[in-house]
Amino acid sequence: MIYEVSFECGNKVGGIHTVISTKAPFVKKYFPYTAIGFHNEKQAKKEFVEKTPPAHLKNVFLELEKEDIICKYGKWVDPDVDIILIDSNNWKAKNINNLKKMHWEKYSIDSLGAGDDYDTPVAWAHCAGKLLEKIIVSTDIVHAHEWLSGAAVLYLKGKVPTVFTTHATVVGRAASSSIDIANAVKSRSLDADKMAKDYGVNAKHNMEKAIAKTADVFTTVSQITADEAEVILGRRPDVVTPNALNFENVPDLPSIRVEYEKYREELNEFIRAYFTPYYPLNPSLAPIIFTAGRHEFKNKGYDIFIDSLAELNKRLKNNTVVAFLFIPSKHNGPNAEVLDNIVTYQRVKEMMDTSWEKVKEKII
Incomplete structure (x- = not known):
């Protein structure tokens, strides 16, 4: 049995959710598989279907409930795999200080x-370790992702084979918006421990280092991240497992073309409504490009994207390109002026369409 442990199993936060949810169906074809995730009630309503646990799990759940660890068994809807969600809030309230003390003394x-x-x-990860301790057998493997699930690896040390995957180091994420991490890693000119304190991620960094050194197998997702992990965490990953794309559900070209025509027209309507009060624009002739990701200006390359648009603007001269940046962030709701423009545009369009029908009848 492979137990895949991640804070994002059944709890969508970012890209790791996509990595695991798309990988899980393939792993299930070759190995018995169960995901272990964090119980976020809001997300669970979207991603989780609770079911009656098998007898052996039910007994374990009852034992853990006495320790204020609540486990729920069911299906992770999108990848259609078994999942156990853990609610550790009550356990945390009573035990977090002792757990942190133990981590200080041991690691x-x-x-x-x-x-x-x-x-x-x-x-949560420590409680996941306590659950796994009660259900694993010697042939099982525990695969933990990111520092958030690493306390399970520390708890299970010597009890079951463990794999730890970092998708990017804590220090690398924190510093990427202000320094060139790749060059700093290449020159080995960075002091990761000092940087962790400077960026306020000391605890997470120390946890990540401890997990990387404790896991039986340490992996990451690219050679660049492997170099980064070696310098920042003090251990070279044993294996690089690049993220992949699943093309099984990609529609054929004719279907894509139909969808393109449909949604392109919707985009054209929005662009007309958005820009018409300010610029004369024919969106039907304008290429549309976009970028999307977390709100990390340099780490996600938005600075390069915007600079590229400036260069494109110089080269195209009188031609038009429409660019979208899809970046989830805090906001105060839709822009009232834009909404007003869209409503006004739709009213004018409806009026013109109606008028044209009447004029057309007279002409004919």
């Missing part, structure tokens, strides 16, 4: 000033 993880963004995943 020198300094988490004294860490907040709930550290405490919640660490408590």
Whole structure:
């Protein structure tokens, strides 16, 4: 049995959710498979269908419930795999300080000033370790993703084979918006421990280092990240497992063309409504390009995208390109002026369409 442990199993936060949910059906073809995730009630309503647990799990769940660890068994809807979600909030409230003390004494993880963004995943992952300890057999493997699930690896040390995958180091993520991490890694000119303190991610960094050194197998997703992990975490990954694309559900070209025509017209309507009050624009002739990702200006390359648009603007001269940046972030709701423009555009369009029908009848 492979137990895949991630804070994002059944709890969509970012890209790791996509990586695991698309990978899981393929793993299930070759190995017995169960995902272990964090119980986020809001997300669980979208992603999780609770079912009656098998007898052996039901007994374990009852034992853990006595420790304030609540486990729910069911199906992770999109990848259609078995999943156990763990609610560790009550356990955390009573035990987090003792857990952090133990991590300090055993692994020198300094988490004294860490907040709930550290405490919640660490408590959850520790509880995942306690669950796995009760259900694993010697042939099982536990695969944990990112520092958030790493406390399970620490808890299970010597009890079952463990794999730890980092998709990007904590320090690398934190520093990427202000320095060129790749060049700093190449020159080995960075002090990762000092940077972790400077960027306020000391506890997460120390946790990540401890997991990387403790796991039986350490992996990452690219050679660049492997170089970064070696310098920042002090261990070279044993294996690089690149993220892949699943083309099985990609529609054929004729279907794509039909969908393109449909949605392109919807985009054209929006573009007309958005720009018409300010610029004369025919969107039907304008290429549309876009970028999407987390709100990390340099880490996700938005700075390069915007600079490229400036260069494109110089080269195209009188031609038009429409660019979208899809970046989820805090906001105060839709822009009222844009909504007003869209409503006005739709009213004018309806009026013109109606008028044209009447004029056309007279002409004919």
